[in-house]
Amino acid sequence: MRGWLRRKSFDALERTDPAHRLKQTLSWPHLIALGVGAIVGTGIYTLIGVGAGLAGPGVLLSFAIAGAVCVCAALCYAEMATMIPAAGSAYTYSYTVLGETLAWIVGWSLILEYTVVCAAVAVGWAGHAVEFAHAFHWPIPESLLSGPGTPGGLINLPAILITFAVAGFLIAGTRESATLNIVLVVIKLAALAAFVALALPAFNKAHFTPFMPNGFSGVAGDGTKIGVMAAASIIFFAFYGFDAVSTAAEETKNPGRDLTIGILGSMVLCILIYMAVAAAAIGASAPASFAKSPAPLVFVLDQLHQNAAAKLVAAAAVIALPTVILAFMYGQSRIFFVMARDGLLPRSLAKVNAKTGTPVVMTLVTASVAAALAGVFPLGLIAALANAGTLCAFVATIACVVVLRLREPGRKRVFRVPVWPLVAAVGIPGCLYLFTTLPNLTIGLFFAWNAVGLVVYAVFSRRSAVLAGG
Numbered sequence: 001m002r003g004w005l006r007r008k009s010f011d012a013l014e015r016t017d018p019a020h021r022l023k024q025t026l027s028w029p030h031l032i033a034l035g036v037g038a039i040v041g042t043g044i045y046t047l048i049g050v051g052a053g054l055a056g057p058g059v060l061l062s063f064a065i066a067g068a069v070c071v072c073a074a075l076c077y078a079e080m081a082t083m084i085p086a087a088g089s090a091y092t093y094s095y096t097v098l099g100e101t102l103a104w105i106v107g108w109s110l111i112l113e114y115t116v117v118c119a120a121v122a123v124g125w126a127g128h129a130v131e132f133a134h135a136f137h138w139p140i141p142e143s144l145l146s147g148p149g150t151p152g153g154l155i156n157l158p159a160i161l162i163t164f165a166v167a168g169f170l171i172a173g174t175r176e177s178a179t180l181n182i183v184l185v186v187i188k189l190a191a192l193a194a195f196v197a198l199a200l201p202a203f204n205k206a207h208f209t210p211f212m213p214n215g216f217s218g219v220a221g222d223g224t225k226i227g228v229m230a231a232a233s234i235i236f237f238a239f240y241g242f243d244a245v246s247t248a249a250e251e252t253k254n255p256g257r258d259l260t261i262g263i264l265g266s267m268v269l270c271i272l273i274y275m276a277v278a279a280a281a282i283g284a285s286a287p288a289s290f291a292k293s294p295a296p297l298v299f300v301l302d303q304l305h306q307n308a309a310a311k312l313v314a315a316a317a318v319i320a321l322p323t324v325i326l327a328f329m330y331g332q333s334r335i336f337f338v339m340a341r342d343g344l345l346p347r348s349l350a351k352v353n354a355k356t357g358t359p360v361v362m363t364l365v366t367a368s369v370a371a372a373l374a375g376v377f378p379l380g381l382i383a384a385l386a387n388a389g390t391l392c393a394f395v396a397t398i399a400c401v402v403v404l405r406l407r408e409p410g411r412k413r414v415f416r417v418p419v420w421p422l423v424a425a426v427g428i429p430g431c432l433y434l435f436t437t438l439p440n441l442t443i444g445l446f447f448a449w450n451a452v453g454l455v456v457y458a459v460f461s462r463r464s465a466v467l468a469g470g
Helices: 010-014 028-039 042-083 090-097 100-135 157-172 174-202 228-238 255-284 296-303 307-320 322-341 360-376 379-383 386-407 420-436 440-464
Strands: none
Touching: 028 174, 028 255, 028 322, 042 228, 042 255, 042 296, 042 386, 042 420, 090 100, 090 322, 090 386, 100 157, 100 322, 100 360, 100 386, 100 440, 157 322, 157 360, 174 255, 174 296, 174 307, 174 322, 228 420, 255 296, 296 307, 307 322, 322 360, 386 420, 386 440
16 A cells, blocks of 8 residues: 555655756746746637626626636645646646655646647637638638548648647747747737727726626526536636646746746736736627627627727737647646656656757657647537646645645745635635536546546556656
């Protein structure tokens, strides 16, 4: 039983072979851009409409509630990332604090989350790109624009191409890809700022009455959950992504300072952006009018007869959405890399390129799996699988803070979670509640994925782990 609960020591994290260590090239602006790039994606362009349909103007409160749960997790990530400035995020924290078996479950869940998010965003990006192709009448066979799940579709070639393009930038070097990410994030934020600036002159406070037409929590006649909390459980998924920042811990020049700024800075900035965009959209157009639109921000601008601006906002989304793929592919390759370095996956995969300091093999493996999913499966099927892994990682990270505060209260902490018992009391139940709101199929697939993972762990990983002398 002891082997299943063995823990990696804090000292072992500092004794990693230089051949298997990542290059320190990042500072806090890169980390904030990485976090914002991961968080601000398809969510703000689509989920604001879904949320408004469920909660009406009360969707502003939904954003605040979802953000509060994520802030609890972000605070805990900041404490753990500065205590353990090594790659691996929640997996590494769990290995050090909770033991190998729980760390394996968290790492295996993160593999599911990050890979599926990359695939889902690639498919979403491809949908926008196809619209541009149609607008310019490019002679691309329809069979190459969607997977076999779509009538007439054979393979989603645009989704595959964008996945490998992002992988190419990551392989070129962490700093280079992070710098490109900053540029694309600026484009994305400029588009959202332009939307707010154009929508505010049409602001009508009457659109905010009644503020909660469906109440705080309720059920529609067809059994669908409605209200502020129903919207919050969906909008939550527009916030996650800041955890990708913590995977960059080992590549950060000044982890104690930069990780705290990167994690909390990206989270606070995104909450403010979401609230501003939601308020501007509702002020300019009644929620019921754009609730069912697949592109609510573009719809609002069209309603305001800002047709040119609407096209620019749509174009900015196409240009900048790859930042989400970049952030999650970056995080996924690092999770893979660290698990291989620990011996839980084949150790031959835990090598970095001497020139770029990046894990080339693991980046290509991540891109290949994500491209395979994106090229074949439809968006709805793969997107639903990402969310459970995120919540698992959030709960594990908050639990690590609690356990360490009780077990080693005197250990040095660069950043300390304020009022940590309250943060844990809000964060863990909040995440567990949001997990229960996931579709039953998603929950079932999550447990099935981890059941397979535990078999892999029992048969291979437990014996091959570095801590087992494998």
